[in-house]
Amino acid sequence: MGNLTVDPLAIGALVGFGCLVAISLGIAIWLYKQSGKAAGEK
Known part of the structure; x- marks a missing residue:
């Protein structure tokens, strides 16, 4: 997991x-x- 790229769209979807x-x-x-x-x- 050295070259793990974080996708802003994925983060946005996850937060949403x-x-x-x-x-x-x-x-x-x-x-x-x-x-x-x-x-x-009652």
Whole structure:
């Protein structure tokens, strides 16, 4: 791995994908907490 070239486009795609996953996880956790609250109130 001495001549490893870093492709800016690959990094951009990786960062974009990482953000997408993080946002999806955040929404999923938020929805889970909301449903948990609703179930606990009854």
